[in-house]
Amino acid sequence: MPDIEAMHHHRHRGAVEETQxxxxxxxxxxxEVEAMRIQDPDRADEGLLRLKALGALLVLLRLGPxxxxxxxxxxxxxxxxxxxxxxxxxxxxxxxxxxxxxxIGQLLVILTRGIDLSVGSSLAxxxxxxxxxxxxxxxxxxTVLAMLGTGAAVGAVNGLVLVYGxxxxxxIITLATLSIARGLALGISGxxxxxxxxxxxxxxxxxxxxxxxxxxxxxxxxxxxxxVVTTVFLTRIVWGRWIYAVGGNPDGxxxxxxxxxxxxxxxxxxxxxxxxxxxxxxSGRLNAGSPTFGDLAELDxxxxxxxxxxxxxxxxGHVGHALVGAFMIGVIRNGMNLLNIEAYxxxxxxxxxxxxxVESDVLRGRLESRFRVLQAAAS
Amino acid sequence: MSDAPALAVRxxxxxxxxxxxxDEVDVVAQHGEVLAVLGDNGAGKSTLINCISGxxxxxxxxxxxxxxxxxxxxxxxxxxxxxxxxxxxLALFDNLDATANLFAGREQAVPAWLxxxxxxxxxxxxxxxxxERLRRLQISLPDRASSVGMMSGGQRQAVAVARSAAFASxxxxxxEPTAALGLRESRQVLDLILRLRSEGCAVIVISHAMDHVxxxxxxxxxxxxxxxVGEEVPRPENRSRLVSLIVGGES
Ligand SMILES: Nc1ncnc2c1ncn2[C@@H]1O[C@H](COP(=O)(O)OP(=O)(O)O)[C@@H](O)[C@H]1O
Ligand SMILES: [Mg+2]
Numbered sequence: 058m059p060d061i062e063a064m065h066h067h068r069h070r071g072a073v074e075e076t077q078x079x080x081x082x083x084x085x086x087x088x089e090v091e092a093m094r095i096q097d098p099d100r101a102d103e104g105l106l107r108l109k110a111l112g113a114l115l116v117l118l119r120l121g122p123x124x125x126x127x128x129x130x131x132x133x134x135x136x137x138x139x140x141x142x143x144x145x146x147x148x149x150x151x152x153x154x155x156x157x158x159x160x161i162g163q164l165l166v167i168l169t170r171g172i173d174l175s176v177g178s179s180l181a182x183x184x185x186x187x188x189x190x191x192x193x194x195x196x197x198x199x200t201v202l203a204m205l206g207t208g209a210a211v212g213a214v215n216g217l218v219l220v221y222g223x224x225x226x227x228x229i230i231t232l233a234t235l236s237i238a239r240g241l242a243l244g245i246s247g248x249x250x251x252x253x254x255x256x257x258x259x260x261x262x263x264x265x266x267x268x269x270x271x272x273x274x275x276x277x278x279x280x281x282x283x284x285v286v287t288t289v290f291l292t293r294i295v296w297g298r299w300i301y302a303v304g305g306n307p308d309g310x311x312x313x314x315x316x317x318x319x320x321x322x323x324x325x326x327x328x329x330x331x332x333x334x335x336x337x338x339x340s341g342r343l344n345a346g347s348p349t350f351g352d353l354a355e356l357d358x359x360x361x362x363x364x365x366x367x368x369x370x371x372x373x374g375h376v377g378h379a380l381v382g383a384f385m386i387g388v389i390r391n392g393m394n395l396l397n398i399e400a401y402x403x404x405x406x407x408x409x410x411x412x413x414x415v416e417s418d419v420l421r422g423r424l425e426s427r428f429r430v431l432q433a434a435a436s
Numbered sequence: 437m438s439d440a441p442a443l444a445v446r447x448x449x450x451x452x453x454x455x456x457x458x459d460e461v462d463v464v465a466q467h468g469e470v471l472a473v474l475g476d477n478g479a480g481k482s483t484l485i486n487c488i489s490g491x492x493x494x495x496x497x498x499x500x501x502x503x504x505x506x507x508x509x510x511x512x513x514x515x516x517x518x519x520x521x522x523x524x525x526l527a528l529f530d531n532l533d534a535t536a537n538l539f540a541g542r543e544q545a546v547p548a549w550l551x552x553x554x555x556x557x558x559x560x561x562x563x564x565x566x567x568e569r570l571r572r573l574q575i576s577l578p579d580r581a582s583s584v585g586m587m588s589g590g591q592r593q594a595v596a597v598a599r600s601a602a603f604a605s606x607x608x609x610x611x612e613p614t615a616a617l618g619l620r621e622s623r624q625v626l627d628l629i630l631r632l633r634s635e636g637c638a639v640i641v642i643s644h645a646m647d648h649v650x651x652x653x654x655x656x657x658x659x660x661x662x663x664x665v666g667e668e669v670p671r672p673e674n675r676s677r678l679v680s681l682i683v684g685g686e687s
Contacts, residue, residue: 301536
């Protein structure tokens with residue numbers, strides 16, 4: 058966030074420095090330009106004012122998604138007496154958990170300028186594999202491992218083919234695994250849901266935290282855990298910094314010795330792994346593994362990241378964006394259900410929100426470059 | 437410091453398909469000097485720099501750093517050997533702040549027994565070190581915590597130069613560092629280059645700006661069609677000779 062006060066200071070300090078210590082090699086023209094600048098305080102002040110206004114606008118744009126979520130919640134609470142009940146809040150949390158987990162994985166991918174279309178299908182394949190493993194082994198830990206491993210494996214295929222197949226963009230490979238994973242899920246399950254999930258899975262996905270509050274679903278803790286771990290990873294661990302670097306300037310990252318290929322592969326593995334985590338939540342809630350799970354969930358995840366305020370162009374965004382976006386989708390769906398608004402309208406509303414979000418990302422980019430120009434003139 | 441030159445390139449040859457971009461190039465740079473590399477577009481200057489920085493591999497020839505041959509197989513190897521490059525496009529991360537840019541690819545992090553990527557970043561140490569480095573180079577930024585993408589051309593260039601000077605670098609290479617800058621900003625970058633020199637770095641500068649070369653360079657080599665065609669001490673009286681070497685009027 059730009060610190061307007063500091064910039065203000067800088068401008069004056071800079072001017073003083075340069076008048077006090079005219080550099081020995083300074084060209085005459087440069088000094089003349091500088092002198093003109095100092096003698097024209099009106100122009101400088103006007104520039105500073107516009108800089109401040111732009112800075113404020115940028116802050117507003119960045120806060121936009123949170124504000125919109127807040128407004129949505131207030132509107133819904135006023136329109137429907139049921140919305141603000143703890144019971145319903147628990148519903149929203151449970152319904153949002155899967156989107157939120159997938160969105161955090163998608164965020165990692167989008168940070169590197171990528172996209173992962175396969176997560177919904179990976180979720181289904183993980184669930185079906187998990188149910189099958191549980192059916193033949195009865196082991197809870199083994200089932201969980203199988204589900205996580207399946208998701209990570211699909212992610213590894215995405216990442217490896219992207220990097221070593223020298224694909225220009227991950228769209229095609231993740232579109233392919235979207236199809237392949239769904240096909241495998243249908244094939245393995247014979248097209249039918251497989252009933253039965255181990256206790257760990259149904260506890261995580263289906264039960265609520267009765268020891269704390271009966272309405273609070275356990276999956277909320279899982280979401281919080283994933284969010285905290287991912288945030289720490291992105292902001293404190295070197296690898297997380299490299300994810301941002303690869304998204305900000307892929308070729309620059311390579312020239313500075315950052316292992317770009319490994320970073321790219323890792324984000325797809327993480328996204329797949331989180332699809333496996335989301336499969337645990339879904340399977341636990343429904344006590345089954347079905348090949349129809351996670352249908353179109355990849356679109357929810359991508360939408361959540363974008364409307365939450367992360368940049369679709371890569372390099373900018375954090376876990377908070379994914380969560381805010383996921384909750385926006387959750388609140389819109391839940392609220393419109395409560396108000397008996399038909400499903401087709403929900404789809405349209407979410408679509409419109411996506412357009413608004415992408416446009417404000419573009420607008421932010423433009424404003425930032427205007428900001429840069431103004432600041433260069435003012436400094 | 438040994439007597440060996442900071443950097444010696446010997447017999448460097450590089451081909452791109454049918455194009456012979458470097459043809460047995462010899463270049464030597466000493467500590468505490470600014471060496472200018474001049475030449476028309478397509479002369480091979482950027483290719484030479486990319487080979488020294490480990491971005492491209494030489495087809496033939498060798499590169500010595502302080503008398504020791506180093507096989508520049510990747511940018512990481514070159515950086516480890518003390519060679520820092522300010523690329524023509526700066527290779528900055530617009531989405532990260534100045535400190536993150538200064539430390540990109542070699543973040544300070546612990547513990548040492550973990551693989552580099554898995555370590556915990558020492559963010560306050562890095563912030564302190566970058567503030568100190570920017571102060572020493574007399575670079576003032578509006579706000580070190582704002583992303584580099586929000587900075588002006590001159591500030592960005594300054595961050596890129598500061599990054600190259602941020603560590604125990606012995607050789608700093610700059611590709612057209614003032615090409616995109618206005619008068620005042622060029623001035624700042626030229627001063628930065630002179631400061632690097634006074635710190636004992638060997639500085640190699642590619643530039644088209646003859647005035648800048650005259651002012652800061654101790655020596656200039658001229659390249660044409662992948663070969664080194666001449667060397668001069670840049671002084672006003674041999675300016676025209678340098679220009680004719682560049683355009684190839686004689687010989
Ligand atoms: N990556 C590359 N692939 C193919 N040809 C290249 C590549 N880089 C440079 N060249 C060619 O090598 C020659 C030298 O280019 P370059 O080193 O960029 O020149 P300069 O920097 O002096 O303008 C040119 O003919 C250019 O087209
Ligand atoms: Mg060039």
